[in-house]
Amino acid sequence: MPLTLRGVSHRYGPGMPWVVRGIDLDIGDGELVALMGPSGSGKTTLLSILGLLTHPAEGAVLLDGEPVRQRTAAKRRTTEFAWVFQTANALLRRTALENASLQLLARGAARQSAHAVAAAELERVGVGHLAARPARLLSGGELQRVCIARALAAAPRWILADEPTGQLDHATTLEVSAALMAGRPIGTGVIIATHDPEVAHRCGRVIRLVDGAVVAGGGA
Amino acid sequence: MTWRLSALIEEGIANLGASAFRSALLLFVSAAAFGSLAYLELRQGMELTEFTRDFREGGAYVAIASVPGGGISGTRCESLNGRPGVVAAGAWRSTGQATFPTAPGVLFQAASVTPGILRVWDPGQLLGTGPGLVVGPAMAGELGLRAGLIAAFEGDEPVSVSGVGDFSKRNPQAARWALSPVSPAGEFDECWVEFEPGAYEAGRETLAARFAESSADPAVRPYRRSDEFTRDPAGEWSSRPQKLGWIAVPVGLFGFGLVAAWFRRAEAGLYLAMGTRRAQLALMGASESWPLVAAAWGLGFSYAVAAQFLRSADPTVEVLRHAAVTSGSAALLALAMLPWAGALVARGSIASLLKDR
Numbered sequence: 371m372p373l374t375l376r377g378v379s380h381r382y383g384p385g386m387p388w389v390v391r392g393i394d395l396d397i398g399d400g401e402l403v404a405l406m407g408p409s410g411s412g413k414t415t416l417l418s419i420l421g422l423l424t425h426p427a428e429g430a431v432l433l434d435g436e437p438v439r440q441r442t443a444a445k446r447r448t449t450e451f452a453w454v455f456q457t458a459n460a461l462l463r464r465t466a467l468e469n470a471s472l473q474l475l476a477r478g479a480a481r482q483s484a485h486a487v488a489a490a491e492l493e494r495v496g497v498g499h500l501a502a503r504p505a506r507l508l509s510g511g512e513l514q515r516v517c518i519a520r521a522l523a524a525a526p527r528w529i530l531a532d533e534p535t536g537q538l539d540h541a542t543t544l545e546v547s548a549a550l551m552a553g554r555p556i557g558t559g560v561i562i563a564t565h566d567p568e569v570a571h572r573c574g575r576v577i578r579l580v581d582g583a584v585v586a587g588g589g590a
Numbered sequence: 591m592t593w594r595l596s597a598l599i600e601e602g603i604a605n606l607g608a609s610a611f612r613s614a615l616l617l618f619v620s621a622a623a624f625g626s627l628a629y630l631e632l633r634q635g636m637e638l639t640e641f642t643r644d645f646r647e648g649g650a651y652v653a654i655a656s657v658p659g660g661g662i663s664g665t666r667c668e669s670l671n672g673r674p675g676v677v678a679a680g681a682w683r684s685t686g687q688a689t690f691p692t693a694p695g696v697l698f699q700a701a702s703v704t705p706g707i708l709r710v711w712d713p714g715q716l717l718g719t720g721p722g723l724v725v726g727p728a729m730a731g732e733l734g735l736r737a738g739l740i741a742a743f744e745g746d747e748p749v750s751v752s753g754v755g756d757f758s759k760r761n762p763q764a765a766r767w768a769l770s771p772v773s774p775a776g777e778f779d780e781c782w783v784e785f786e787p788g789a790y791e792a793g794r795e796t797l798a799a800r801f802a803e804s805s806a807d808p809a810v811r812p813y814r815r816s817d818e819f820t821r822d823p824a825g826e827w828s829s830r831p832q833k834l835g836w837i838a839v840p841v842g843l844f845g846f847g848l849v850a851a852w853f854r855r856a857e858a859g860l861y862l863a864m865g866t867r868r869a870q871l872a873l874m875g876a877s878e879s880w881p882l883v884a885a886a887w888g889l890g891f892s893y894a895v896a897a898q899f900l901r902s903a904d905p906t907v908e909v910l911r912h913a914a915v916t917s918g919s920a921a922l923l924a925l926a927m928l929p930w931a932g933a934l935v936a937r938g939s940i941a942s943l944l945k946d947r
Contacts, residue, residue, distance in 0.1 A: 418941040423863055448865025449591050459860045459944055463608035475597045476864040504608075
């Protein structure tokens with residue numbers, strides 16, 4: 371399988387409790403996967419491991435069957451993944467367009483072509499008219515759409531979303547999750563950590579975590 | 591599949607422009623630091639330069655060779671001119687007291703001098719190049735003499751006055767002397783030698799030996815006693831605290847840069863999450879900090895020079911060079927250090943950085 375975890379466990383230092391334990395997971399290209407579980411169940415940590423932000427203390431992450439090593443993780447992060455975070459991480463003093471272009475620039479695109487693609491994605495997620503506005507002046511929902519446009523513009527293999535609608539109202543949640551899932555390029559998978567059953571319902575597969583272990587939806 | 595170099599540089603510059611307040615604050619702090627360092631160098635450099643000039647003009651590096659009862663060789667004394675480390679050397683001998691018909695009853699000291707001694711006693715002007723008398727300023731004032739006039743000792747032939755010396759710093763008692771330049775052949779009362787500062791101690795020690803062959807028991811004494819000067823300009827300059835400013839200032843600015851980077855951890859985390867490497871983050875930091883540091887050094891140094899011009903004497907080229915080198919070295923070290931502030935703060939877990947807002 372394209373994205374695989376084998377025997378992955380993680381804790382944030384010796385003597386600390388294990389946050390995720392003994393996880394085996396296979397995720398295919400283009401899959402829509404929801405990670406569900408109560409707070410503290412290890413969703414964010416598992417997502418960080420899947421997206422190569424965190425190197426697991428034990429076990430291995432494999433991409434197309436090849437184990438990912440720490441020194442090659444940055445390169446694979448650029449080419450394979452894009453992120454949408456709960457807190458809508460963005461460069462708040464830069465414009466929406468500049469923010470939406472970032473991932474493309476990190477992939478080596480020229481600024482002009484990155485801006486052209488990013489502008490189209492901003493239009494697609496419904497915030498094209500805000501392209502020139504500094505990110506700090508956008509509402510939470512608008513900023514989250516800019517972050518989704520940033521992820522979509524890069525056409526990655528997987529978009530990893532960590533509770534992207536956690537701080538949004540119901541109507542905005544539906545709009546944002548639709549923009550993320552329905553608007554994704556063909557072949558791009560989405561792995562989304564969420565508490566919202568409605569968002570999870572839109573995904574083809576739901577993985578449930580309890581105390582750092584997969585209790586349903588795994589399947590190595 | 592990573593950042594283009596041009597895109598990284600543009601990204602840094604865009605971040606610089608996007609945060610006008612932060613950039614202006616960094617510019618102001620850096621300019622103040624570089625400017626203060628340059629100003630301290632200029633101020634102390636000029637103060638010591640002026641003191642050293644007064645010190646030297648006061649005869650600090652002048653030695654006097656003499657023989658008890660007189661009899662020092664004028665030829666040997668004049669032959670010191672042109673030797674390494676010797677600024678000027680010349681001899682004089684008293685020829686008694688004299689009166690002038692225009693001031694009957696007033697005694698003046700008459701002396702024969704070799705040309706070199708006039709350069710030791712009055713380094714500010716060329717005297718004694720002609721055959722006429724050189725008179726001291728007090729004598730010139732009392733008798734109304736000036737260069738080009740004719741004067742005559744009582745009972746002697748008239749001679750022209752070739753100049754009025756300013757002996758106030760090197761030999762003030764010669765203010766009422768009438769000096770007749772003569773050939774260095776023969777014996778004189780004293781030989782005065784001015785050395786370069788770096789050659790003074792060694793020159794003074796070997797001076798007696800130069801006269802030992804032709805004179806019995808020559809003695810050498812400094813014109814100024816060493817305890818007349820309580821300051822050591824060279825020592826003060828080499829132990830000045832701001833000498834280490836080229837390290838202290840960039841270290842301080844780096845600390846400031848770390849604080850600024852600390853408040854941008856989430857930004858660093860975002861770049862890293864997209865696959866930006868820490869070295870690329872440093873390069874982005876360089877394109878953000880280098881224009882600031884360069885502008886800050888230019889502003890700070892210009893301000894320091896302007897302040898020094900307004901405060902006192904115009905700084906010499908040498909002092910300006912010192913100030914530019916010290917503050918410029920600080921700026922260069924800051925250029926090397928500041929780009930790493932962001933990369934250093936962004937060490938550790940990317941996931942943790944993203945949570946820091």
